[in-house]
Amino acid sequence: MFGWDSRKDEKNIITLLALCPSKYNRMKLFIVSLKNHIWIAAFLLLGIVQITAQDLYPKNEKxxxxxxxxxxxxxxxxxxxxxxxxxxxxxxxxxxxxxxxxxxxxxxxxxxxxxxxxxxxxxxxxxxxxxxxxxxxxxxxxxxxxxxxxxxxxxxxxxxxxxxxxxxxxxxxxxxxxxxxxxxxxxxxxxxxxxxxxxxxxxxxxxxxxxxxxxxxxxxxxxxxxxxxxxxxxxxxxxxxxxxxxxxxxxxxxxxxxxxxxxxxxxxxxxxxxxxxxxxxxxxxxxxxxxxxxxxxxxxxxxxxxxxxxxxxxxxxxxxxxxxxxxxxxxxxxxxxHQWFGNSATENNWNHVWLSEGFATYFSILYMEHVYGDEKRKDALALDRKQVIDYYQQNPSPIVDLTIKDPMRVLSINSYQKGGWVLNMLRHKLGDNLFWKGIQDYYKTYQNANVLTVDFQKSMEKTSGENLESFFQQWLFTKGHPEIKWEWVYGNGQVKINLEQVQDHHTFHFPIEIGIVQDDEIKIVQVEVDEQSEVFEINVDTKPDTIVLDPDYWLLFEEK
CATH class of the missing domain: 2.60.40.1730 (tricorn interacting facor f3 domain)
Known part of the structure; x- marks a missing residue:
């Protein structure tokens, strides 16, 4: 429905400008220009109502x-x-x-x-x-x-x-x-x-x-x-x-x-x-x-x-x-x-709308990657990552935000772009083969049914054989993302990388790829980050021209 860049112009394009103002009196529309497109948009909520209710619709399960x-x-x-x-x-x-x-x-x-x-x-x-x-x-x-x-x-x-x-x-x-x-x-x-x-x-x-x-x-x-x-x-x-x-x-x-x-x-x-x-x-x-x-x-x-x-x-x-x-x-x-995600496998609770919007956001990226190549995926995710970071500055909340009771307020950069980024990281964590098998199992299990985030987690765990509890908790139920301050030095045939997470509310655990650039060629080394502050040493033949974090866009993070 909503998301906004040319890829996900769903519920908001230029037509929004003609909408009844009262419907969006808590929202602001911003337009971003992207290469060949001029109608990338995203809705930013102007504030968060601090409430403790979760999807208050009076369900009658009888x-x-x-x-x-x-x-x-x-x-x-x-x-x-x-x-x-x-x-x-x-x-x-x-x-x-x-x-x-x-x-x-x-x-x-x-x-x-x-x-x-x-x-x-x-x-x-x-x-x-x-x-x-x-x-x-x-x-x-x-x-x-x-x-x-x-x-x-x-x-x-x-x-x-x-x-x-x-x-x-x-x-x-x-x-x-x-x-x-x-x-x-x-x-x-x-x-x-x-x-x-x-x-x-x-x-x-x-x-x-x-x-x-x-x-x-x-x-x-x-x-x-x-x-x-x-x-x-x-x-x-x-x-x-x-x-x-x-x-x-x-x-x-x-x-x-x-x-x-x-x-x-x-x-x-x-x-x-x-x-x-x-x-x-x-x-x-x-x-x-x-x-x-x-x-x-x-x-x-x-x-x-x-x-x-x-x-x-x-x-x-x-x-x-x-x-x-x-x-x-x-x-x-x-x-x-959305015909698969949101319409057939449908969120049972508005607070889990990322199962609709995040999926549609990322699967449109997967389709565009399939047709136009991996650079298309990276371009899309680079834009989305910037929007997620900017949104968090005004709205420090998780994707599955149990404080929201109005279904209009569940639509945001979190449910679209950040939800899509979570799927991108899950794909990288599991690999393409297990990722797609898990998606197929999830859809086969919940076609024409209702789902919550835990149902998706169980499908991916069943297929991959991995315990994904910490992954789902930190990326979907915890606010924010890694904010990384880092530097590197070279000496004695080694690159030493000092990496520190500077956000103070949570220490994230994640793999990150490090690109070592020498003579226009890049060698990628992946390390696991588990602590607030860590030092990684990588053996190299000569001093690199430069070092790049996450060159292929597999990690949602902010470089400080």
Whole structure:
């Protein structure tokens, strides 16, 4: 979703400049220029709220939503939508009530509930504080069906606006918890469910949504019904619809997955060209990680508050991503990586969102390395390392920060760039072969499920045979990074390196590569750092021209 350099322009590019200021009143957008790109961005929080809570969403583990059917009616006369939500709920234990999120009417915005039913009978319910509490007719275990009828004007979540070319449009934009503005649901990633959308709209609209298209019917009176169904379980943060005038093209079929482009007719050819690379990205991730979970991969030019939003199987890219110049390959790679990490293997708790964002950040780098070579990886990590260091000066916090309770605040340089750096260091620690085997085992184990950081750790330990507890603790649950002051001297056929960690809150343990440069050639020696201050002696033939720490970018550290 967010991260910001040209590689991870997800949820923030230039489109952010047009956002409602109130949404980001605690954030500052900075733009950095990188070689051929001018839209590298990152969000810096202007302060940290010191709280002690962790993901305060009231989870109900006694129930499990199996699937949603959302039937929506859209029109051109007003922004009001009419909705019918049919929800199949499995009661795993006896339970007297359960709750759905839906933002109630306040002023002109919000939803009014006009009826709630269990099967065909009126259900007992209350609707207050943006929660529908439903009392089933019995508290027995088993599968039960409920229906919610509602209508209103969504303030957020469903973006009803005009495209850059002036056409009316409707785009789902739910991340992180905005589905509740237009879809009654359990609006938290811990409870994923299959999704079906039935969209009734004026017949001149084209419709794309989460899932595979299973019906398109003219209803008469100028209306058309379009139905999409996604069998795989999906979190509400990444379900979507796109309703406007589109030009569409089948770009490719990869491992039986149709890859399509949905772009504005006015920039049809440019959009087809820019999004065509998605098929190559999809093939790389399927071949290296594992099977793709969703019915299709649609790439949609959209009205979105983000630079890109990784909706499951129907990715939204900001309107100006289409240029015809093929400059968004890294963004496309980031969003497609999310289909495995965040969408299929989904964080069970917002505080572990690095399992989504850090993975998408690093796997986009892995893809770019695969296509363009290792210098591309090093360039990306050099930029990310600088951003991590700069961010830490204002926000001294760990990646998994249990003080954060607002899901909007879990998105930061920590969850993106630092999370990606942790994976880079883990890859170096284990080696490419074990790293990829561990990733494949992790995904195979947790495909279409929910995860926490400990689950990823266990998968990597199982594959590698190593105890990774200290690695995960120091890089994910401990703030900061090694701050290294060092010097070297030569004498008697030896290079002596004095290395000191000057941060005072924690002594990190890590391997570091030392590059010994002589006559434009570099010899790399790796040493293990375990103490606050250490001296390393390396035998050499002649005095080096210079010494370089970490020449190949495998360690997240700050040189003092």
């Amino acid at each position: 129930i499990d939503v199996q699937d949603y059917i959302f039937n929506l009616t859209l029109n051109d006369d007003t922004d009001q939508i009419k909705g019918e939500a049919i929800i199949h709920v499995l009661f795993k234990e006896k339970e007297d009530s359960f709750e759905l999120d839906l933002v109630g009417k306040s002023g002109i915005y919000g939803m009014e509930v006009t009826g709630v039913f269990e099967s065909d009978k009126t259900a007992h319910y209350t609707f207050e504080n943006n929660r529908i509490t439903i009392n089933p007719s019995t508290n027995d275990k088993g599968l039960k069906t409920f229906k919610v009828l509602y209508e209103g004007i969504p303030q957020r979540g469903l973006v009803i606006d005009k495209t850059k070319y002036g056409r009316r449009s409707f785009f789902g934009d739910n991340w992180p918890n905005l589905a509740r503005h237009w879809l009654p649901s359990v609006d938290h990633p811990y409870d994923k469910a299959s999704i079906q959308f039935g969209i009734t709209a004026p017949e001149d609209y084209d419709v794309v949504a989460t899932g595979e298209k299973i019906e398109e019917s003219n209803l008469g009176n100028g209306l058309k019904l379009t139905v999409y169904k996604e069998p795989a379980p999906v979190a509400m943060k990444v379900v979507t619809i796109g309703v406007t005038k589109f030009a569409t093209r089948l770009l490719d079929v990869v491992h039986n997955i149709p890859v399509t482009a949905w772009v504005y007719p006015e920039n049809r050819l440019e959009g087809f060209s820019d999004y065509k690379v998605a098929s190559k990205v999809l093939a790389y991730f399927i071949d290296n990680i594992g099977p793709y979970s969703f019915a299709k991969l649609a790439n949609m030019q959209a009205k979105t508050q983000w630079g890109g939003l990784e909706n499951a199987g129907t990715i939204a890219y900001f309107e100006d991503s289409v240029t015809g110049m093929n400059t968004v390959e890294d963004l496309i790679a980031h969003e497609i990586a």
